[in-house]
Amino acid sequence: MQEKTGLFIVFEGLDGSGKSTQAEILYEKLIQLGKPVVKLREPTEGKWGKKIRECAREAGSLSPGEELELFIKDRKEDIRKNIKPALLNNKIVILDRYFYSTLAYQGARGIPLEEIRKKHESFLIKPDVVFIIDVPVSLGLKRIKDRAVIYRLFEEEDYLKKVRKIFLSLPDPECQIIDGRRAIPDIAREIWQYLEGNFPEQIRV
Numbered sequence: 001m002q003e004k005t006g007l008f009i010v011f012e013g014l015d016g017s018g019k020s021t022q023a024e025i026l027y028e029k030l031i032q033l034g035k036p037v038v039k040l041r042e043p044t045e046g047k048w049g050k051k052i053r054e055c056a057r058e059a060g061s062l063s064p065g066e067e068l069e070l071f072i073k074d075r076k077e078d079i080r081k082n083i084k085p086a087l088l089n090n091k092i093v094i095l096d097r098y099f100y101s102t103l104a105y106q107g108a109r110g111i112p113l114e115e116i117r118k119k120h121e122s123f124l125i126k127p128d129v130v131f132i133i134d135v136p137v138s139l140g141l142k143r144i145k146d147r148a149v150i151y152r153l154f155e156e157e158d159y160l161k162k163v164r165k166i167f168l169s170l171p172d173p174e175c176q177i178i179d180g181r182r183a184i185p186d187i188a189r190e191i192w193q194y195l196e197g198n199f200p201e202q203i204r205v
C-alpha cells in the first residue's frame with residue numbers, strides 16, 4: 001500500500017504464548033510516551049468475528065475451507081474499517097493475530113499455504129514487523145487451561161504442534177521469532193529494543 005504512513009505491528013503465537021500480554025505492554029508504553037496508537041485483534045468484534053467465535057465453540061461445525069473464508073471476510077473488513085484508516089492517520093497499529101495465524105492454523109488443517117496466500121493477495125496490507133511469540137505447545141496449553149472460555153476446536157495438541165511448526169517456518173522477512181518461555185519483562189524489553197533499532201523515528205519521543 002503506497003500511501004501507508006503509520007507503523008503496523010503484529011503479534012502472533014499459540015494460545016497461551018503470551019502474545020496478548022506483550023501487545024498490551026507495548027500499547028501501554030506507547031500511550032505513556034504520547035504516541036498515537038490503536039490496539040486491535042482478530043478475530044474482530046465485528047459480525048464475521050462473532051460468527052467465528054460462535055462456530056469455534058462447536059468442534060467440527062465448519063470445514064477447513066469454510067473456516068478460512070470466515071477469517072478472510074473478517075480480515076477484509078478489519079483492514080477496510082480499522083487498519084487502513086488508522087495507518088493513513090499516521091497511527092501505530094498493534095494487532096493481536098493476523099494473516100500469519102491463518103497460514104498457521106488453517107494451514108495446519110490441511111489448506112495449502114500458497115492457496116491461503118493467494119486468497120489474501122488482492123487486499124492484504126503487510127505489517128512492518130510480526131513478533132511470533134514462540135512457546136512449546138505443552139507450555140501454551142498449561143497456561144490456558146484455567147481460562148474461562150476455551151475454544152475447543154483450536155486446542156488439540158497434535159494440531160497445535162503443526163500450527164507451531166508453520167509459525168516457525170514462515171519465510172516472510174517481517175517475521176521475528178521471540179522466545180516466549182522467558183519472563184514477561186525480558187520479552188517486552190527484547191521487543192522494545194527491536195522496535196527502537198528498526199523504527200526509531202516512529203517509536204522514540
Ligand code: TMP
Binds near residue numbers: 015097101
Ligand atoms: P484468540 O484466542 O487469540 O482470540 O484467537 C481465537 C482462535 O482463533 C485461536 O485459537 C486461533 C484462531 N485463529 C485461526 O484459526 N485463524 C485465524 O486467522 C485467526 C486470526 C485466529
